[in-house]
Amino acid sequence: MKVVGINGSPRKDWNSGTALDFALKGAGDAGAETKRFDLFDLSYSGCISCFSCKLLGGKSFARCAVQDDLTNVLEEILSSDAVIISAPIYYSDVPGAVRNLYERLLFPPNLYSAEGKTGYDRRIKVGLIYTMGAPDPSFNNNCAENDKNAFELFIGDTEILNITDTYQFTDYSKYASSMFDPELKAARKRDVFPTECQKAYEMGQRLSK
Numbered sequence: 001m002k003v004v005g006i007n008g009s010p011r012k013d014w015n016s017g018t019a020l021d022f023a024l025k026g027a028g029d030a031g032a033e034t035k036r037f038d039l040f041d042l043s044y045s046g047c048i049s050c051f052s053c054k055l056l057g058g059k060s061f062a063r064c065a066v067q068d069d070l071t072n073v074l075e076e077i078l079s080s081d082a083v084i085i086s087a088p089i090y091y092s093d094v095p096g097a098v099r100n101l102y103e104r105l106l107f108p109p110n111l112y113s114a115e116g117k118t119g120y121d122r123r124i125k126v127g128l129i130y131t132m133g134a135p136d137p138s139f140n141n142n143c144a145e146n147d148k149n150a151f152e153l154f155i156g157d158t159e160i161l162n163i164t165d166t167y168q169f170t171d172y173s174k175y176a177s178s179m180f181d182p183e184l185k186a187a188r189k190r191d192v193f194p195t196e197c198q199k200a201y202e203m204g205q206r207l208s209k
């Protein structure tokens with residue numbers, strides 16, 4: 001059992017990275033081999049619309065032909081049993097770095113098939129952990145639901161963990177942030193975030209079964 005974790009935040013050990021580590025710990029404790037990738041360490045593009053992944057008889061059929069730092073990450077995901085992607089929400093969506101990954105993971109198996117045939121021959125379980133400043137995912141149009149639909153079509157069964165009202169800076173008094181109550185934010189970080197991390201841990205355990 002191999003579980004690949006993807007951190008889609010430029011911050012390695014803040015909300016998304018911390019929740020991801022809990023999920024990978026849960027997977028590891030359930031007996032899985034785990035690997036973590038930090039997307040912001042890598043240099044890569046999104047889909048370049050070359051259509052090599054749809055060229056009948058082509059050597060990259062149903063695979064992304066672009067060769068860059070994401071190539072190895074895609075290979076690791078496609079040889080895994082489960083992938084857990086943890087990302088912040090930027091403007092009601094995942095950051096561009098994560099969207100670029102989605103394009104290159106989800107488009108190659110989309111064979112534009114009238115019969116609903118897809119290009120990956122095995123299913124991989126998926127966990128999406130989205131962390132956001134808003135108090136409820138509906139403020140961000142429940143964006144994880146759209147991604148879940150795409151992952152379930154082309155990758156595998158997908159579960160979502162939305163982590164809301166996250167702590168954004170180390171010291172609220174030093175940053176422009178008058179719309180937030182620093183005490184409420186600190187209380188949320190102290191009392192609620194650990195319970196969300198526990199849910200991430202349990203997600204990791206579930207996906208490893």
Ligand SMILES: Cc1cc2nc3c(=O)[nH]c(=O)nc-3n(C[C@H](O)[C@H](O)[C@H](O)COP(=O)(O)O)c2cc1C
Pocket residue numbers: 009010011014015016017087088089090091092093131132133134135139140166167168
């Ligand atoms: C550029 C930028 C845009 C953001 N846009 C949103 C947003 O649209 N909705 C939201 O709920 N939070 C938004 N946030 C807050 C982050 O999603 C939130 O703080 C997240 O937990 C940060 O993750 P991290 O701690 O792993 O970096 C934004 C933050 C940044 C830096």
